[in-house]
Amino acid sequence: MVHSLDPRPPLRAALAALAVGALALSLTACATGPAGGTASGAASDDVYRLPITDPGSEIDPLTVADYNAQIISGLVTEPLISLDAAGDLNPRLATHWSASDDGLTWTVTLRDGAVFNDDTPVTSADVVATFQAITAEDSQSPGRSAFDGILDSVAADGDEAVVFTLVRPFSDFPLLLTGTNTGILPADYEPGTWLDNPVGAGQFLLEDYTVGKGATYVKNPKYWNADAIELDGVELKVYGDTQATLLAFQAGEIDRIGLTSDVAATVDASKYDTISSGYNKIDGIFLDVTAAPFDDPTAREALAWAIDRQGLVDDVYQGNADIADDVTFFPDYEPQPAGLEQREQDLDKVAELLDGRTLSFTVTTDNQLFGEVLQQQLNAVQGFDVDLDVLTGEQYYAEGDDTPWLNAGVTVTNWAKRVPSQYVSLIYAADSAWNASHYSNPELEELTAQFDATTEAGERQQLADKIAEIQWTDLPVIVPAFSKAQSLQDKRVKGEFAGALDFYTGYDFSGISIED
Amino acid sequence: MAADVLLADRVELVESVDAATPRPAGAWAALLRRPTFTVPAAVIVWWVVVAIAWRWLGLDPFGDTGTKLAPPSPEHWFGTDRIGRDVFARVLAGAESALLIGPLGTFVATLLGTALGLVAGYRRGWVDQLFMRTFDVFLALPTLIFLLVIVGAFGSSPLVLAAAIGVLFAPGIARIIRAEVLVEMGKDYVTSARVQGERARWILARELLPNVWPQVAVQAALSIGGAVFVASSLSFLGLAAAPPSPDWGLAVNENRAYLQGAWWTLVFPTLAIASLVVSVNLVADNLKEVLRG
């Protein structure tokens, strides 16, 4: 440092910085230009822009578990079958499927001419490899659980057909082919390399994925049904915060936002299209039947009658759900169980069942809103003293033998839509790892196996009634509502989504277009 | 050093006899004449009273009033929230948790910081070095990450949170107390005590502590503001108060997406936090001027 008689005071430097700052701000203002510029990009191309949250996981179609991670890979890969909005099966890479008479083998015929985006044709070998990878002994794929105890082996039948051999008859087997991680990958796919070479036979090609920012896609010209895809591309944008998503939607930076209470309160829904699709999940209230107070069936029943189901539908699901009756048959499933009384809040019945007792328990969940509303409802009912323990997802689903979601006395856990019998094997079956109620009923399991094995409608109806009655009576799980997906969508988007809005059974943008 | 001077031609009176000595009696009277002290003090008293007394006011911060997201009205002064709870009742009831963790954390911080500062300043040498470098560790750890980890590891009971806030704020207090102790150590009354064969413990507790006490009080007062803010930030991050607690920070977090749609659910808890934090800071400022002369 040089000493002079006139040392440069720091203030001058500060003033210089101020000037620079002011300049930067004014330049900033100029740079915005006259147009104002709300909708950045995507004006020239027909790109559908979707908000997602940070997947916080590796992107590999075989092992992705997170919803956002699934969409990132799912736009590129193609399943054998997907579900449409009504819950019906929709052929994709498979064109035809049929079961053997004993229901133990399913043969799936593949579409002719479908190619991966690297130009190699999709063959039965690829399908076999994909399902073998999912169900392998050392598979890390979360999709494996769906096939546990059902799928025995998978083999090619020529180039264009695949034979699935089952352990037991399973009439809803094609539904399993629409599930998690079932996008078909080439036989030589090396796990963990997908982002290096985002291979798939789906509707779009991944152009860029940046962690924390989002992903951009362009239309796959070699898609087997490329003509039906009118979009030039799709853009996924990561938002860390509902507020940010909401603002982005209002500013027209994204085309769609889930219709939640805060969104409904904030935006004028009439300026947008309200779109909805079928059922997507249940939030089950799991009661530990081996521990007080819910080892007592009357306590479980009292609880079931104390819940204001319509209140839950209104407060938790914004009315976008149907009240349920503690059974696992979604309303769009055939057959529907008959003969059960629909439970509604009935305080007299509760008082009678409780007979002066007070049920004290803690509800443990990662679903804050559900927990709060449930607690609020129950604490308003004589005989309930409910505490609430809201955990983060990491805490709730923590690894280990004492993980809260499988061990706490009363838990609220969401389960994506499945077929009724799958729920039985996953959450009612005695040997299931996810049986949070610790419930055991061999009869129910037996009935479910019979149900799976038969395709005869009358028999299925009968079995369904019996299964439902056990679920309704034993009440290890209270199913208060079947939830649906509902979103607001920018009016520039035209067309209807073929499948579910949240793509939980396949990604399908056919028929969607952007109005210029 | 009295800061009662301005850019105009003014000067401190060099000859004033009792310039640097404590002047307790008149000071409090002077405090009570300042609106910048009395108004915030009244706000704090209000919140303290509310924090204790809300239970007996017939307020229900949890129940469903039957109308959701109702704007402020004569029935619901601050409106209702997304599940129909009365925001006014929740804001009043929320004072309890706001006034629990912040002050508790400050207490821990002050205790810890004062003890460390006293010892570091008195012992100097390697003890001092060790403390200073330990404080650097906390400087190097991002606050938020530190809190996330602590809460993740030890839970979010008020005691853990108070301890975490205490550990966060203690280094700052310790540094200031240490500096103060270094100044006091240069004064001859400490030397006197040593010449008379006084034990270190006594010197710390009876000679030094009373003299750094005003600084301790000021630091504590200043920290409360920060601690209340950090505590509500913790709730905001979902690390402290658990639903359905009416905690302000939690309310701000839960309702943040309603700023446009139902501003009352967010604005009133925010104002509550701000009123408390600002009041505590203003009171601390005034205390500082009075206690530090």
Place this chain on the structure above:
Amino acid sequence: MTGLVSVRGLTIDHRVDGGLRTAVQGVDLDIAEGEAHGLVGESGSGKSTIALVLTRYLPKGARVRADQLRVAGRDVLALDAGGLRRYRRDDVGVVYQEPSRALNPTASIGSQVAEAHRLRGVPRGAAREATVSSLAEVGLPDPDRLGARYPHELSGGQQQRVMIAMALAARPRLLILDEPTTGLDSQVQAEVLALIARLQQRLGFASLLISHDLPLVAAHSDRVGVLEHGRLLETTSSARLVARPAHDYTRRLVAAIPAFDGPVREGVDAAPSPLLVATGLRKRYAGHVALDGVDLHIGRGETLGIVGESGSGKTTLGRVVAGLTAFDGDVRLDAPTAPPPVQIVFQSPDASLNPRRTVRQTLRRAIELLHGDGTPEELVAQTGLPADALDKLPHQLSGGQKQRVAIARAFAGRSPLIVCDEPTSALDVTVQATVIDLLIDLQQRTGVSYLFISHDLAVVRRVSHRVAVMQHGRLVETAPASEIFGGARHPYTQSLIAAARHGRRDGVPAAVQ
């Protein structure tokens, strides 16, 4: 009236907590061109306030009234902003008590002096040259390079020279000196005052010297005014003031001046076994030698005075003897070690008494620690404190009372040796004398020994049986007081004594008794 300064009926009130406190009342002041005028008063007398009013630098909340306040032909209270600036720039210069605080610590001294030149329109280059000559003018070494240095890199004396250079840069007609040498060593004090006198002779400005030190003011002023509680008691020629003080208060001030030629204390018997024998004391601080082979001994009931400039090592010597710091060498004390045998009385009772503990608490703890057999009440009585002082905090006592408490604490046990480290330097002159009397009285009653450290030779002369002179960490001369003051052999001792006498202008003390 054609004087440079003409003040009539100056009254200054301070607004304090809603009320008014009069700091200065009805003061008249006249200073002729080129005159050296003095103002004397103890702390709180309002003398510094008067100095500030002359520059119209008014304290906050101060109310000034004056029938007339003219300096250099300007009506100071009526000046507009520009006029005030010109007046301050051109007509007055001020030198303050603490140059270390009066100089901007973050600006080089050259730039601060240059400012004074630049303000008068001197161009940059010329200002730099003018600065160098200003610094040379006040006798600073190597003025070319000194300008790049910062205030803290200079000694107190050098800093004060810089202040003088700055104040005189504009060649003002009035130089106000507000306690300009307080806190400086006597030798430096003498040099600075001599410098001012020289410059005044050469440049012909008038000066207003303000101080609590009556001999100093009398020695350097033509006329002196005496202030007490904001009132001007008398203004008269300095010789007359000391010889025939008209006012009671002035008489007391004069009487309190430590005599420089009264009888010195007789040496006590050189007992066969001295209380303390120290040999070969050495102490270094970070490369700087504080003690360099000091040998000394102190007899029982004896006072050994230590004199020397600041930095000579005398305070370190006191700390070594009190066992407060590590050192090389040997200190043998012929006394049990159990209750600490050496106590200290410090310079500033403000710092040496814990401000948060009452007198009773302080004394009771001291009695406990020193195994004394008295009570706080007895100690208070012995040291001439009022009984009601016991339950007061230090700030509720006057400076002299505080020092008595500190002394009482040192006497709480039966410590055979007390180190007095400049015990009177922070006190007003009238109080100094009584504190010294108390120390002597206590020594006579208890037979305690003192190691009495002071830069004030008059005080040392008054209390010491023997005197040791320190310079650069060594004792250059140790001899009975009568010898030292009767005709010192060592040239350094001689120069110290000369400087001390100069500060009192030889004729003046002679007039006192």
Place this chain on the structure above:
Amino acid sequence: MTAGPRLESGPRLGRGPAVLSVRHRGIARLIGQRAVQIPAVLLVVSVLVFWLIQVVPGDPGRNALGQYATAAQVQEWNAAHGLDGGIVERYLSWLGGFVTGQWGTSLVYGEPVAALVLGRLGNSVLLGLYAFAILVPLAIGVGAWQARREGSRTDRAVTVGLMSLASVPEFVVGVLLLIVFALVFPVLPIQSGDAVGTGFFPQVRAMTLPAVTLALGYVSVLARMTRTGVVEATGSQFYRTAVIKGLHGGALFRRHVARNALIPTISLIGVYLGARLGGSAVVETLFGYPGLGELLVTATQKKDVFILAAGVMVTGLISLCALLVTDITFTIVDPRVRFTEGE
């Protein structure tokens, strides 16, 4: 104040130019000391991070595979990602890798940690610097302006106003800014992340709202500090000297107020800057800005120890270096500062 080297008072007889070299030696020694201390502190920090993250609930494998994966699958995944050894062993292997530049692969994203962390760090540093470019002049200006009116109604009103602003959560301020400047008057973008890497002006424009949001929270305390500094400087005896010398206006303020008043403020700026350059999770999340703060929060929640450790190392390094730079600035701005043993 905080962290500054101790002031040593008392006159010191220097020897001309030697004084300068003494100061330079002081800086060199300071850097030398810190060069030893900083790695030591960081080492302790890394041990802490590794140890504490163990006790945080959650499991990387479970996180990656979701709730429907079996325990065996989760164990498999963890083993495949090197999470099955003892903690000491894993720490040492991480440390060895970190020192040699092999920062490992993210457990959450499966991408190289170094690229992820350093890329995000760059963004955060940019944002932090921008925020400070706004904050520092603003706070100093406001503080000085307040000092001029010290004790007045406006002074108090500004104090209370800034304090209130500082006690309103960042995201409330941020959302209000977004509503005004991005929705009602759409001059600035909602999401700042899109503009990253698109050139200087678009990026500055996109970063403006988050930077302003970050800056506003700190204005209060910095302005207060500046105000106190100015008030103290103008009450000082050297200020009196300067006034009586006849100095006035800008020269008076510049030479005798500014530098002295800002000395305490500098240390505060240093500490804040050090903390801010490491990113702010809340603001980054709200504005969709890909910064390090947000990444580290995710890493903590998902127990990605590799990202967390690397992230904390770099932010820690920045904090400590900011402190070092602050201390060096101290010695340059305040000629009184000298170094004593151990500081």
